[in-house]
Every structure is written in C-alpha cells, then in structure tokens.
Amino acid sequence: MSRVYNFSAGPAVLPEEVLKSAAEEMLDYKGTGMSVMEMSHRSKAFEEIITGAEQDLRDLMGIPDQYKVLFLQGGASQQFAMIPMNLMKNRVADYIITGQWAKKAAQEAAKYGKVNKIASSEDKVFSYIPDCSDLPISEDADYVYICENNTIYGTKYKQLPNTKGKTLVADVSSCFLSEPVDVTKYGIIYGGVQKNIGPAGVVIAIIREDLIREDVLPGTPTMLTYKTHADAKSLYNTPPAYGIYICGKVFQWLKGMGGLEEMKKRNEKKAKLLYDFLDQSRLFKGTVVKEDRSLMNVPFVTGNEELDAMFVKESKAAGFENLKGHRTVGGMRASIYNAMPYEGVEALVAFMKKFEEENL
Numbered sequence: 001m002s003r004v005y006n007f008s009a010g011p012a013v014l015p016e017e018v019l020k021s022a023a024e025e026m027l028d029y030k031g032t033g034m035s036v037m038e039m040s041h042r043s044k045a046f047e048e049i050i051t052g053a054e055q056d057l058r059d060l061m062g063i064p065d066q067y068k069v070l071f072l073q074g075g076a077s078q079q080f081a082m083i084p085m086n087l088m089k090n091r092v093a094d095y096i097i098t099g100q101w102a103k104k105a106a107q108e109a110a111k112y113g114k115v116n117k118i119a120s121s122e123d124k125v126f127s128y129i130p131d132c133s134d135l136p137i138s139e140d141a142d143y144v145y146i147c148e149n150n151t152i153y154g155t156k157y158k159q160l161p162n163t164k165g166k167t168l169v170a171d172v173s174s175c176f177l178s179e180p181v182d183v184t185k186y187g188i189i190y191g192g193v194q195k196n197i198g199p200a201g202v203v204i205a206i207i208r209e210d211l212i213r214e215d216v217l218p219g220t221p222t223m224l225t226y227k228t229h230a231d232a233k234s235l236y237n238t239p240p241a242y243g244i245y246i247c248g249k250v251f252q253w254l255k256g257m258g259g260l261e262e263m264k265k266r267n268e269k270k271a272k273l274l275y276d277f278l279d280q281s282r283l284f285k286g287t288v289v290k291e292d293r294s295l296m297n298v299p300f301v302t303g304n305e306e307l308d309a310m311f312v313k314e315s316k317a318a319g320f321e322n323l324k325g326h327r328t329v330g331g332m333r334a335s336i337y338n339a340m341p342y343e344g345v346e347a348l349v350a351f352m353k354k355f356e357e358e359n360l
C-alpha cells in the first residue's frame with residue numbers, strides 16, 4: 001500500500017489515523033457486530049455517534065448554546081437556496097462576490113428575492129478581497145452573505161465585513177475548523193464537509209436560534225426548512241450516517257492535536273513554507289494579493305501554459321496528486337487542508353525547486 005500526497009480541493013485528504021480507525025471498526029463497530037453503514041440511525045450506538053460529534057464540534061469551535069448545529073445533506077450548493085428560503089423575510093439580501101461560489105449563491109438567492117451585490121473582486125479575477133469596512137448595506141437586507149475562503153481563487157477574508165448590524169451568513173466550506181472562529185459574529189456558518197472535515201455528503205450548518213423560524217417563504221419544502229432539522233436534532237429523516245461518523249472521528253482527531261489554536265499554527269507554518277517559496281521563485285508565482293492569501297488553497301502559475309501542464313504531469317508521476325488548478329482558472333493549486341502533513345508541503349516545495357532548476 002502506498003499513499004500519495006493528495007492536494008485535491010475536495011473531496012480531499014483525511015487524517016490517516018481517522019481512516020485507520022474507521023477501517024478497524026468497519027466490520028464490528030464497538031461490539032455491535034455491524035458496520036456504522038449498516039446501523040439504524042435510531043439505534044443507541046448511532047445516537048451516541050451523532051450527539052458525540054455535535055458536542056466535540058461545540059467544544060472545538062466554542063459554539064454558544066443559542067446556536068443549533070445541524071447535519072444536513074445536499075452539499076453546500078443546496079444551502080444557496082435554503083438560506084434565502086429560510087431567511088428572506090423582506091425578500092432582500094446583500095451579497096459580496098469574491099468568486100464562483102459566492103456568485104452561484106447570489107444567483108440562486110435571486111430566484112427568491114432581490115439580491116444586491118454590494119462588493120465584488122471580479123474586476124481582477126477574484127485575486128483579492130474587497131474592502132468591506134464601509135459597504136452600502138441595504139437598510140432592509142435580511143442578511144449579508146459571504147464566501148469566507150474562496151477555494152478556487154485562494155483568497156480569504158482576514159477581517160469579516162462590517163454588516164452594520166445585519167446578520168452575517170458565511171460559507172466556510174474550505175476553511176472549516178482551520179483556525180478558531182468567533183461564532184457570535186455570524187447568524188449562520190455553514191459548509192460542505194468534503195473540503196476540510198470528512199467525506200462528501202454532509203453539510204454542517206451552525207445557526208443562531210432566532211433564524212430558525214416557521215415563517216419561511218411560501219412553498220419551502222419541509223426538508224429545506226431549518227426548523228424541521230433543528231426540531232428533530234438532524235434526525236428528521238435518515239441522515240448521512242456514515243459521513244457523520246467520520247466527521248466525529250475527525251473532531252476527535254482535532255481535539256487530540258490540541259484544537260483549533262494548534263491547527264491555526266500548523267496551517268500557518270505549512271502555508272508560509274509554500275508562499276515563501278513562491279515569493280522568491282524565478283519560475284512560479286502566486287496569483288493572489290499577499291494580504292488576502294488563503295491558508296488552505298494556494299493557486300500558482302509559471303506564466304506559461306505548456307510549462308504548467310508539464311508541471312502537473314511530472315508532479316503526478318512523482319506522487320503529488322491533484323495539483324491542477326480549477327478548470328475555470330488554469331495553472332496549479334495546492335490545497336493544504338488540516339490533514340495535509342507539513343512533510344507533504346516540504347516535499348512539494350522540494351519538487352518545485354527541482355522543476356525550477358530544470359526548466360529555467
């Protein structure tokens with residue numbers, strides 16, 4: 001068996017300890033004589049899995065009691081509709097457009113109400129985060145929406161926007177649990193887990209209680225109403241049970257590593273290694289303004305498409321997988337999530353140095 005260094009943006013690398021532990025429990029989960037995949041979601045064993053996972057997430061993020069934690073399905077993309085359906089009382093929302101995911105979310109919300117695009121970085125291929133200290137927030141906005149870490153472009157908000165008292169809703173799919181957060185600054189924090197937490201199929205939404213309402217937009221399906229899932233503690237219907245189980249294992253792993261402060265330190269150290277190399281390289285360069293660089297997704301180019309393609313090909317042969325940039329932007333992208341070890345980034349930088357020497 002040999003494992004590669006997997007730089008995929010998602011589904012992405014998971015901690016080896018978690019995979020090994022899941023393998024050990026595959027045939028017989030804790031004396032139940034069955035796999036978690038085969039288990040009733042109403043069983044005592046699964047109830048312990050889901051309540052344990054929620055508690056560990058609450059501990060890791062310091063989630064206050066007045067926030068609900070929901071384990072949902074449909075991918076982050078389903079939240080693009082669920083958020084306006086549940087929150088658009090006035091049928092108005094403000095969106096900050098920092099990439100494809102924010103754009104898609106805004107397009108979806110526009111089906112339900114008036115969407116004001118109050119800032120955008122599209123003028124420079126989303127290579128920066130706009131100044132959000134004094135935006136024209138709409139007086140009747142039901143919420144202000146951001147994508148906090150832009151997976152495709154490699155930017156991250158270092159400071160949250162000044163929403164002038166309006167509810168902040170954030171898609172944190174690709175920076176979930178990468179560093180500590182102050183949950184109280186948000187109305188909703190949500191993300192698909194397949195980037196930095198677990199297997200595809202689970203979306204976690206952390207929602208302030210006052211936003212969980214019965215007076216959702218007319219016609220909102222039961223399954224797309226937050227209250228349905230909040231009232232049933234994420235067990236209204238069969239949840240993505242195995243995925244939740246793996247998420248729970250990752251939460252345990254994060255606790256064992258020392259929590260989110262420690263993850264932040266590790267992530268900063270990993271990212272610095274790669275960015276420092278890019279900053280002095282004569283061949284490769286980063287595509288994002290320095291102040292807004294993501295710790296998780298690092299896009300870079302050589303400036304020559306043929307050389308980019310050669311790099312992707314040669315890196316794959318050397319055991320570095322999924323370094324090709326997103327199909328809409330080209331170049332390369334290294335996603336260095338929590339589970340990517342420091343040694344993986346070290347090995348990548350060494351490979352890039354060698355490639356540079358051979359191709360300058």
Ligand SMILES: *Cc1c(COP(=O)(O)O)cnc(C)c1O
Pocket residue numbers: 010074075076077078101147149150151171172173174192195
């Ligand atoms: C991947 C991604 C999405 C889309 O996730 P799905 O689960 O495939 O719907 C949305 N937002 C961000 C920031 C992402 O990285």
